[in-house]
Amino acid sequence: MSLQLFYHPLSSYSMKALIALYENGTPFEYRMLSPDHASNYQQFAEIWPIQKFPILLDGERMVVEASIVIEHLALYYPGPVKLLPADSKAALEVRMMDRFFDNHIATPQQKLVADVLRPDGERDSHGVAEARRKLDTAYAWLDKVMASRTWAAGEEFSMADCAAAPFLLYAHWSHPIPDKHEHVMAYLRRLRQRPSFARCWAEAKPYRHMFPLGVPVGEE
Numbered sequence: 001m002s003l004q005l006f007y008h009p010l011s012s013y014s015m016k017a018l019i020a021l022y023e024n025g026t027p028f029e030y031r032m033l034s035p036d037h038a039s040n041y042q043q044f045a046e047i048w049p050i051q052k053f054p055i056l057l058d059g060e061r062m063v064v065e066a067s068i069v070i071e072h073l074a075l076y077y078p079g080p081v082k083l084l085p086a087d088s089k090a091a092l093e094v095r096m097m098d099r100f101f102d103n104h105i106a107t108p109q110q111k112l113v114a115d116v117l118r119p120d121g122e123r124d125s126h127g128v129a130e131a132r133r134k135l136d137t138a139y140a141w142l143d144k145v146m147a148s149r150t151w152a153a154g155e156e157f158s159m160a161d162c163a164a165a166p167f168l169l170y171a172h173w174s175h176p177i178p179d180k181h182e183h184v185m186a187y188l189r190r191l192r193q194r195p196s197f198a199r200c201w202a203e204a205k206p207y208r209h210m211f212p213l214g215v216p217v218g219e220e
């Protein structure tokens with residue numbers, strides 16, 4: 001099989017790429033990054049010393065960055081679900097919303113997780129407070145956008161939704177989305193019902209207890 005995904009089931013960016021693969025039923029080989037699969041880790045570290053995952057191997061070609069993995073799949077392995085619209089102007093909106101979820105939801109959420117993993121005495125309370133403020137601002141902005149949309153970029157499920165699903169859910173676990181943002185909450189419910197994400201989420205279940213900030217009651 002020519003496509004191989006180096007990933008971990010609990011990783012939000014890995015889920016982003018997996019959702020795209022599942023949406024179109026694209027065949028690929030799972031290369032899980034875990035101590036139980038030492039050879040996967042060794043090869044991953046050799047070919048991508050930056051060691052951020054997921055990465056995709058397409059034959060000899062390495063593709064890094066979850067968004068670029070999805071763009072690569074859309075170009076070389078197109079399926080019935082067009083995660084990047086053929087119309088360039090519509091695709092620009094998808095890419096903009098995709099950047100929003102990476103930069104303004106996932107990044108502050110990852111800050112909250114990274115901080116709790118630091119040794120006592122080396123935590124960054126200023127950075128954590130700032131990350132929480134950033135999430136509050138992002139939630140409020142997104143609520144206005146989602147008031148008139150089914151999916152992040154309009155009426156079609158897209159790459160931006162592949163990003164939104166794991167990032168918003170982990171952000172909600174890390175710094176809850178206030179109930180007043182009813183459009184964001186309704187969007188998150190739709191994302192959770194999407195079969196591609198529901199599958200990722202089920203596959204992450206055995207690892208959920210590893211979520212560093214603790215798993216909310218009922219989500220175990």
Ligand SMILES: N[C@@H](CCC(=O)N[C@@H](CS)C(=O)NCC(=O)O)C(=O)O
Nearest residue numbers: 011012013051052053054065066067
């Ligand atoms: N910009 C990267 C971010 C990927 C990323 O942050 N992945 C996390 C897992 S969700 C990771 O590699 N963490 C390990 C580390 O930071 O060393 C992308 O879009 O793929």
